[in-house]
Amino acid sequence: MTDQYQDLYQSYRWLVPDxxxxxxxxxxxxATNPQEVRQQAAIFFEDQVGQLTMYSYRQLSERVxxxxxxxxxxxxQPQDRIIITLQHSADSAVAMxxxxxxxxxxxxxxxxxxxxxxxxxxxxxxxxxxxxxxHTLAPxxxxxxxxxxxxxxxxxxxxxxxxIALETLLARQPSQFTAxxxxxxxxxxxxxxxxxxxxxxxxxxxxxDIPFDPELKxxxxxxxxxxxxxxxxVASQDWFPRKKDIFWSSYDWNSGEGLINxxxxxxxxxxxxxxxxxxxxxxxxxxxxxxxxxxxxxTTAEELERIRDFDExxxxxxxxxxxxxxxxxxxxxxxxxxxxxEFGASLNGVYSEVGFIYLAGDSAKKWPDRENSMGxxxxxxxxxxxxxxGMPVANGTKGVLAVAAIDYHGHDDPGLAxxxxxxxxxxxxxxxxxxxxTGIAAYQDKDGYIFRV
Numbered sequence: 001m002t003d004q005y006q007d008l009y010q011s012y013r014w015l016v017p018d019x020x021x022x023x024x025x026x027x028x029x030x031a032t033n034p035q036e037v038r039q040q041a042a043i044f045f046e047d048q049v050g051q052l053t054m055y056s057y058r059q060l061s062e063r064v065x066x067x068x069x070x071x072x073x074x075x076x077q078p079q080d081r082i083i084i085t086l087q088h089s090a091d092s093a094v095a096m097x098x099x100x101x102x103x104x105x106x107x108x109x110x111x112x113x114x115x116x117x118x119x120x121x122x123x124x125x126x127x128x129x130x131x132x133x134x135h136t137l138a139p140x141x142x143x144x145x146x147x148x149x150x151x152x153x154x155x156x157x158x159x160x161x162x163x164i165a166l167e168t169l170l171a172r173q174p175s176q177f178t179a180x181x182x183x184x185x186x187x188x189x190x191x192x193x194x195x196x197x198x199x200x201x202x203x204x205x206x207x208x209d210i211p212f213d214p215e216l217k218x219x220x221x222x223x224x225x226x227x228x229x230x231x232x233x234v235a236s237q238d239w240f241p242r243k244k245d246i247f248w249s250s251y252d253w254n255s256g257e258g259l260i261n262x263x264x265x266x267x268x269x270x271x272x273x274x275x276x277x278x279x280x281x282x283x284x285x286x287x288x289x290x291x292x293x294x295x296x297x298x299t300t301a302e303e304l305e306r307i308r309d310f311d312e313x314x315x316x317x318x319x320x321x322x323x324x325x326x327x328x329x330x331x332x333x334x335x336x337x338x339x340x341x342e343f344g345a346s347l348n349g350v351y352s353e354v355g356f357i358y359l360a361g362d363s364a365k366k367w368p369d370r371e372n373s374m375g376x377x378x379x380x381x382x383x384x385x386x387x388x389x390g391m392p393v394a395n396g397t398k399g400v401l402a403v404a405a406i407d408y409h410g411h412d413d414p415g416l417a418x419x420x421x422x423x424x425x426x427x428x429x430x431x432x433x434x435x436x437x438t439g440i441a442a443y444q445d446k447d448g449y450i451f452r453v
Contacts, residue, residue: 003366008366012231013411014409016412018184019183020226021100022097022226023179024101027064038057039058041054041055042056042267043060043090063170064098065173065175066173067166069173069177070154074129078104080127080129081104081128082131084107084108085133101177101179101180103180106190110194111135111252113136114198114201115142115204115206121192124421125192126149128152129153130152131154132155133155139203144206152164188222189220189259190221191218192217217422218422220419221260225357225414226268231358233358235366238296238348238365247273247295248276250303261352261357282306285307300326301331323364324347326349326350327351331349348364350362356438359381360450373449373451380413383401386432386435396446401450405434405436
């Protein structure tokens, strides 16, 4: 393999339009495409019992538009926050895309939070509308008190007179809606940190004793953040998409990793993504991988180890996997070799935190990896290893990995979060002499590979 990294890195240019709406580019444009893509499956989702929900791009757009119309009729305005807390499902994608369509800010919260974990996030976000389901209903409703602003709630697969059922709402709405022509740098997503598992009962009623966390804040991702994710996504998935590529991720689409690292990039390219709840048995997981002929995967080393440790006999599955990506710090030579032997696929490590989307990693198709490294910083990002004063350090010298807001060609880096939300206000993220620190202690070797220390 020819090492193409330097050519790719030096030649890459960001092309970010002034106006860019995630929902338009990930959904609605494909639904109106005169080619066969509008009939192509956008989402396959199998629930715990194997029941399938499938939306073509046309069907997905219609469902999203109906919910968008419903949100507008509920009084949602551009830049209003909408809490979306659903168990991993196809409707997670629908809810996110509907929020983007009307220009609102999606606030995804994963299922499994307690009322005392919901409450400070609900209060801080100042959201007036929430979309919940039967799995999140009890703890979410218990979190509401006179400090929260939520006045209208949409319930998915649940009957409760305190909220409007999603299907009832959709049945009243037209399937046409023109997505708001949002500025590319307008906020689209607010991601709060995932808390530790709750120790208190999930549905304990709030009684004016909400734990105040002065440090709680949400990273703001703009619509153009999706554009910022694309170079690293494409590279770490060995130049996704090829014609028949189909994607699966073990990450919940209601999480930052599942949303910006997998769901949205796949839909941006007009391909199909497959979803299922976590914890699927290995035989059922292999059946899913074979049935949909999944080619590309974003997962964790833990999930791969679960497969590797499964010692019961399996039928001969005809799989199509060609590339798997996992967090860079979880990648080992042993795991890479096993993936190659077991699936005939490459294993790429990737560093992608919410504020630094697809910053660094491997791309087995375009450049060699280096054992124990984070890989290369992906094209489009201007980076350095800096000291405490923000000064770049020499190769081999320990410092902190940092990113600049402006690339080498004078363009804004769309994959970098520069703002956060806290106590109902947008704040600028502090820099060190113009550098945004990842907080990762690291050094760079003479060939540009980054190593954690």
